[in-house]
Each structure stands twice: as structure tokens, then as C-alpha cells.
Amino acid sequence: MSQTIKTPNRTAPVIERVRLEPVKRNLIVSEKYYVSPNMLRIVVTGEELVGFNAPGADDNIKMIVPDEAGNMVMRSYTPRRYDASAGELEIDFALHLAGPATKWALDVEVGETAIVAGPRGSKRVSGDIDRWVMVGDETAIPAMARRLEAAEAGERITAVITIPSREDMQQIESAADVDYVCVYRDELGVGATDTASLIRQLEPMDIRAGVFVWLAAEGGVVRTLRTYLTDERGLDRRWIKASGYWVEGEADTTAKFD
Ligand SMILES: Cc1cc2nc3c(=O)[nH]c(=O)nc-3n(C[C@H](O)[C@H](O)[C@H](O)COP(=O)(O)OP(=O)(O)OC[C@H]3O[C@@H](n4cnc5c(N)ncnc54)[C@H](O)[C@@H]3O)c2cc1C
Structure with a gap:
């Protein structure tokens, strides 16, 4: 069951863009x-x-x-x-x-x-963040792993990773308090564009202002998850950083949401 939680008044994080x-x-x-x-x-x-x-x-x-x-x-x-x-x-x-x-x-x-x-550039997220929820597929593992490795002790991060098989899970070192939630697609018989398997994982999570959600996967998946978070969970979109890392059926395509 998804819960609709009204976003309390809380200052949204800042995403700082640095040109390189x-x-x-x-x-x-x-x-x-x-x-x-x-x-x-x-x-x-x-x-x-x-x-x-x-x-x-x-x-x-x-x-x-x-x-x-x-x-x-x-x-x-x-x-x-x-x-x-x-x-x-x-x-x-x-x-x-x-x-x-x-x-x-x-x-x-x-x-x-x-x-x-x-x-060409770099983005840094800062602000009054209690916890990060990172959701990504295999193309996002490098970025998620970098974020987890760079995290400091005391940070709380939930990493929701959808990957082709159990064997594709990687060992990632982190000083942070990390919860891993893995979706092994072969065991569920679903493909990389399946969204139900990810929404099922997000449903019981405490997601509200204060929780920063980072999304990177296939473009349609990211769009669906973002809409779920804003429309069904009431999360203000300023608490979400969403990128489509590839788009099914289209070469050389990424999807931008910010
Ligand atoms: C900011 C950013 C960071 C990224 N970092 C990584 C990374 O570190 N590692 C990584 O592997 N990818 C990463 N990607 C995704 C990668 O750029 C795409 O998967 C890219 O399309 C691969 O190029 P290609 O030439 O193999 O396929 P393309 O020529 O772009 O596409 C050919 C076909 O393959 C499909 N396709 C593309 N990617 C996938 C996929 N992952 N699974 C299934 N079908 C696919 C397309 O829909 C198309 O039909 C990143 C993307 C972005 C925007």
C-alpha cells in the first residue's frame, strides 16, 4: 500500500552546478x-x-x-x-x-x-538531508558506488539496485549506514524497464521531505518512479534528482528531468 504523506515545510536541498x-x-x-x-x-x-x-x-x-x-x-x-x-x-x-x-x-x-x-561539469547536492534513497539499474552502479564510497560515517543511505542477476551485485565499501535493497531481474522474470518491482520496494519506505531521492535508470522507468514519488507519495520534486541514463529502443539517448 502506498501512503500519501504531506510534505512538511522544510528547506529543499541545493544542487550546485560547477562548470569544468x-x-x-x-x-x-x-x-x-x-x-x-x-x-x-x-x-x-x-x-x-x-x-x-x-x-x-x-x-x-x-x-x-x-x-x-x-x-x-x-x-x-x-x-x-x-x-x-x-x-x-x-x-x-x-x-x-x-x-x-x-x-x-x-x-x-x-x-x-x-x-x-x-x-564538462559536476553537481553537488547539499542541505538538510536526513537520508538518501538511491535507485538505479546496472548503468547507475558506478555513480551509486562512488556516492557510497565517498559517504561519511553517520550518513544514512538506502541503495535500491535493479540488476540482471544476483551475481551482478558488487561489493561496495562505505563508511555510511547503508541499506541495500536488490532486485534480481532474472529471478523475477522481468526486464530492465520493469517499474513494479521497484515501486514494491519503495512502498514501505519512509519517503518525505528530508529524504533525498536520486534516480538513474532507463528513462521511462525514471519517469514512472518520479511521478510515483511526487503524485502518490507527495514528495516535492526538489527532493528528487532524476536522470534517464538510457532510453529503451533509442540509441544515444538520455532523458533529462531536472
Ligand atoms: C550521466 C550518465 C552516466 C552513465 N554512466 C554509465 C556507466 O558508468 N556505465 C554504463 O554502462 N552506462 C552508463 N550510462 C548509460 C550509457 O550511456 C547508455 O547505456 C548508452 O546508451 C550505451 O551506449 P551504446 O553505444 O552501447 O548503446 P546505444 O547506441 O546508445 O543504444 C543502442 C541500443 O541499446 C539500448 N540500450 C542502451 N543502453 C542499454 C542498457 N543499459 N540496457 C539495455 N539496452 C540498452 C538502446 O535503447 C538502443 O536500443 C550513463 C548514462 C548517463 C546519461
């Missing part, structure tokens, strides 16, 4: 391995990585890769981990029926070039 100088870098693939059955990690290195800066957990870079016709195209990815002293940047590719970025990740070999541009 966009830089295009020619790098070298130094490692490639599976993090889980459906997630491939590519590690890149190279002199041009010096000065890379992606301060926000959900910053994104553009991977510049060839399409089928050999034209260079861009796709958005999260810089999963940047280690300035080792000179390494990790990018995690959720595998699906291949578009050019997925195909590039599957085909690229250690020693080959990786072209990375950005990030």
Missing part, C-alpha cells in the same frame, strides 16, 4: 576485466590523463567510439575511479545488446587507444 573545462584525452587501455557477469571494466592510462577531474559521484565523461560506419560517436559513462597517483581511470560498461560503446568495450584490447572527453 572540457578536455579531450587520447588514452591507452591498460586493463580489461569483468567485475560481474554483465559488467566489464576498462582501465585507461596515459600522459594526457594528468589533470583529470571528476569531483562528483554522478559526473559523466564521453567515450568517443566508432559506430558501424566508422564515424566517431559519443556515449556517456561515469568515471568509476580515478587514481591520480597511479595515473589510472576506471570505466565500467554494463553489457547489453551492443550499441557502439558496448561493442567498443567488448572488442578493445589492452594497448589500444581510448578517447575520453569531459566531464
Whole structure:
């Protein structure tokens, strides 16, 4: 049963946007391995990585890769981990029926070039937040993992993760008080655009002003969850940060809501 809770008068969080100088870098693939059955990690290195800066957990870079016709195209990815002293940047590719970025990740070999541009900007959320609820699919795991790893002791975060299988859950270190709620889609027989399995998890949760909800998944899923939170749970949209990380049936598409 969903509950309608009137949003008490409480100052909404601030989402601060910082512009970063966009830089295009020619790098070298130094490692490639599976993090889980459906997630491939590519590690890149190279002199041009010096000065890379992606301060926000959900910053994104553009991977510049060839399409089928050999034209260079861009796709958005999260810089999963940047280690300035080792000179390494990790990018995690959720595998699906291949578009050019997925195909590039599957085909690229250690020693080959990786072209990375950005990030162009970064967003920082601050304010009087009691708890975060983060909801994401496998494409959002890199950003969610960064947020959880960066969280401080005493922070409370609920991470609702929808993933292809139990084996795709990753070990994530966090100093925060984290509750994981996992939806294993193969066990439910549902696909990445299923929303009922996520709404079922959100229904019993205490969601109200004071709880900041971060959403990143397929565009239609995010739209449905956002509408559920605002219309059925009465959450003011200023307590939600929502991004469609991909759109079913459409190449090179993201959905913006903010
Ligand atoms: C801010 C941001 C950060 C992102 N970070 C990451 C990240 O760290 N890791 C990551 O894996 N993805 C991430 N994504 C999502 C990624 O950009 C898209 O999945 C992108 O479409 C993949 O490009 P492609 O060339 O493989 O497929 P496209 O050419 O874009 O699409 C080809 C087909 O595949 C479908 N498709 C695309 N993605 C998926 C998917 N995940 N599952 C099923 N079908 C899909 C499309 O609907 C289309 O029909 C991020 C997106 C954004 C906006």
C-alpha cells in the first residue's frame, strides 16, 4: 500500500552546478576485466590523463567510439575511479545488446587507444538531508558506488539496485549506514524497464521531505518512479534528482528531468 504523506515545510536541498573545462584525452587501455557477469571494466592510462577531474559521484565523461560506419560517436559513462597517483581511470560498461560503446568495450584490447572527453561539469547536492534513497539499474552502479564510497560515517543511505542477476551485485565499501535493497531481474522474470518491482520496494519506505531521492535508470522507468514519488507519495520534486541514463529502443539517448 502506498501512503500519501504531506510534505512538511522544510528547506529543499541545493544542487550546485560547477562548470569544468572540457578536455579531450587520447588514452591507452591498460586493463580489461569483468567485475560481474554483465559488467566489464576498462582501465585507461596515459600522459594526457594528468589533470583529470571528476569531483562528483554522478559526473559523466564521453567515450568517443566508432559506430558501424566508422564515424566517431559519443556515449556517456561515469568515471568509476580515478587514481591520480597511479595515473589510472576506471570505466565500467554494463553489457547489453551492443550499441557502439558496448561493442567498443567488448572488442578493445589492452594497448589500444581510448578517447575520453569531459566531464564538462559536476553537481553537488547539499542541505538538510536526513537520508538518501538511491535507485538505479546496472548503468547507475558506478555513480551509486562512488556516492557510497565517498559517504561519511553517520550518513544514512538506502541503495535500491535493479540488476540482471544476483551475481551482478558488487561489493561496495562505505563508511555510511547503508541499506541495500536488490532486485534480481532474472529471478523475477522481468526486464530492465520493469517499474513494479521497484515501486514494491519503495512502498514501505519512509519517503518525505528530508529524504533525498536520486534516480538513474532507463528513462521511462525514471519517469514512472518520479511521478510515483511526487503524485502518490507527495514528495516535492526538489527532493528528487532524476536522470534517464538510457532510453529503451533509442540509441544515444538520455532523458533529462531536472
Ligand atoms: C550521466 C550518465 C552516466 C552513465 N554512466 C554509465 C556507466 O558508468 N556505465 C554504463 O554502462 N552506462 C552508463 N550510462 C548509460 C550509457 O550511456 C547508455 O547505456 C548508452 O546508451 C550505451 O551506449 P551504446 O553505444 O552501447 O548503446 P546505444 O547506441 O546508445 O543504444 C543502442 C541500443 O541499446 C539500448 N540500450 C542502451 N543502453 C542499454 C542498457 N543499459 N540496457 C539495455 N539496452 C540498452 C538502446 O535503447 C538502443 O536500443 C550513463 C548514462 C548517463 C546519461
